[in-house]
Amino acid sequence: MSQTGTTTRAGTTADHPVVCARGVRKSFGDLQVLKGIDLDVRRGEVVVVLGPSGSGKSTLLRCINHLEVMDAGWITVDGVQIGYESRGGRLFHARDSVIARQRQRVGMVFQQFNLFGHMTVLENLIEAPVGLHGVPRDEAVRRARRLLAQVGLEGREDSYPRQLSGGQQQRVAIARALAIEPDLLLFDEPTSALDPELVGEVLGTMRELAAAGYTMVVVTHEISFAREAADTVVFMDDGVIVEQGPPEDVLGNPQEERTKAFLQRFL
Amino acid sequence: MDADGRDVAGARHTFRWGQWAARVVVLVVAAMIVHFLVTNPNFEWGTVWAWFRAPSIGRALWTTLWLAAVSMVLGTLLGVFLAVARMSANRLLNGLAGVYIWFFRGTPLLVQLIFWFNLAALLPQIGIGVPFGGPKLVSWSTNDLITPLTAAILGLALNEAAYMAEVIRGGLLSVDPGQREAARAFGMSSGRALRRVVLPQAMRAIIPPTGNQLISMVKATSQVSVIAMADLLYTVQSVYNRTFETIPLLIVAVLWYLIVTSVLNVVQAFIEDHYARGERGTTGLPAMVRRRLRGRRGAGRAGAPVTTIEQGDRA
Ligand SMILES: Nc1ncnc2c1ncn2[C@@H]1O[C@H](COP(=O)(O)OP(=O)(O)OP(=O)(O)O)[C@@H](O)[C@H]1O
Ligand SMILES: [Mg+2]
Secondary structure (H helix, E strand, C coil): CCCCCHHHHHHCCCCCCCEEEEEEEEEECCEEEEEEEEEEECCCCEEEEECCCCCCHHHHHHHHCCCCCCCEEEEEECCECCCEEEECCEEEECCHHHHHHHCCCEEEECCCCCCCCCCCHHHHHHHHHHHCCCCCHHHHHHHHHHHHHHCCCCCCCCCCHHHCCHHHHHHHHHHHHHHCCCCEEEEECCCCCCCHHHHHHHHHHHHHHHHCCCCEEEECCCHHHHHHHCCEEEEEECCEEEEEECHHHHCCCCCCHHHHHHHHCCC | CCCCCCCHHHCCCCCCHHHHHHHHHHHHHHHHHHHHHHHCHHHCHHHHHHHHCCHHHHHHHHHHHHHHHHHHHHHHHHHHHHHHHHHCCCHHHHHHHHHHHHHHHHCCHHHHHHHHHCHHHHCCEEEEECCCCCCEEEEEEHHHHCCHHHHHHHHHHHHHHHHHHHHHHHHHHCCCHHHHHHHHHCCCCHHHHHHHHHHHHHHHHHHHHHHHHHHHHHHHHHHHHHHCCCCHHHHHHHHHHHHCCHHHHHHHHHHHHHHHHHHHHHHHHHHHHHHCCCCCCCCCHHHHHHHHHHHHHHHHCCCCCCHHHHHHHHC
16 A cells, blocks of 8 residues: 555544535536535445436536536545645645545546556556556556456456447446555446446446445436445435435435436336 | 348459459550650669669768658657647647747748758857846857758757647547546546556557658658758759769659658558557558468467457557
């Protein structure tokens, strides 16, 4: 392990939230996409974010690792405000290299997989550990092979991403996110680009991660995954969190009209 | 096999009269050209062959080659910086790169070469010190710095950088933005993401126009003859000005230029093949050579699955 995360993680305790968001606002031009979001994600918690298209789910997820720069409010990941540095009690925009380091323990899985196309599966998996975390190459390779076995893809390490099916690519992408020994995993609609018969294998892998105790924030339209794997379901609409709680409550007995209307569509 | 005649294995090609007529015409024209080349005494093939091997021409060719190589390398390096600057969110960098590209693409190379060669007329001394007429720490006479050689390299490289910047920018734009995003999300700095993820994938789009640029560069070096650089064309010209063997000597130059560009074409094909890894199926010369080699090496293991050929891209 590199020392990057230790300073922050030393201060955190088991019940201290991994993600803590307060009053997060974000606009694209005149369009207000996030209108004040408060969210806590505890260690080992699986949070599934549901909501209609355009409600700001992806934007929220991308604000967490600073791929999107928010306008107001704050988010900490393991106590660190990604994208910002505090000096002398004042907050500054962090330099590129600092932001890069702050992101190193947050894994992300994208809708379009975004595997590095010029690298083999194995190279994709060891790129960050070897290049950024200073893990010795043979150890990274050993760990990568173990992760590939875990997502059911042993023997494919020398394939290029384009030689794999969508479902296989997404499982490689998940393994790539695990390879950095993440403190937090972010998923943005990981199954939306997949053919229906391939969705199951990816959701299966994600269920295993949830059971293994990873801290996950998952944006998805798979209600069944939310019901089975989520500790907390967050329902967003029009840039606000309308309702959140255990899946039994939010999915089984929604209180808000908008939640009911949204869930109606999946019956 | 198939009573209805639907089996495509039995399908024939229709005889195409037009295609055959075209072939005959091309054959006849080719024969006419060869006849013209061989029977016309004014080509003086004996003279051509003598000069083709002449040491003075060899030295001139060498000058052309390394001038093109050095200018291309410098131009490409500067071009990478310009391309990245042109794409950065930093307004100042972006603007500066834009002005550079606008100026150097907008003026003729010949003018730029002559300008650099005559820099001393505008700026007799080049030095480091306080600007606007303040004291100087060190200074040099421009005439000492600007020789035909440095003027040629300056002119060619700075001009090339403007074109390469656009070639590289086009390549970078061709890579899916998701690649950069994934690299950034995993904690790579912008520079590292560019080096490790974006540029390698942009190479596929960058190589073919770069091949064009390099070939243009080899020929563009002939323009340095205006500033008395003894490149291939300049040398050939000074020979025929003495001997009046104009046509044969120009043919010598043409032959050498063609040989050099042919070699470059082959090299380009192999580089393209290298950067095609991760893509399905490659074609052309390198694939042919590779299949040959593999065929020879793999003679003992006949019947190897066909898929190894596609997956063995990096073998
Ligand atoms: N870079 C951008 N520039 C301008 N508008 C944007 C940008 N990104 C997102 N938006 C807008 O912000 C709104 C919220 O987008 P977001 O992607 O967060 O929605 P979402 O909840 O993830 O929807 P979906 O389920 O369709 O993915 C949308 O109206 C979208 O058009
Ligand atoms: Mg989205």
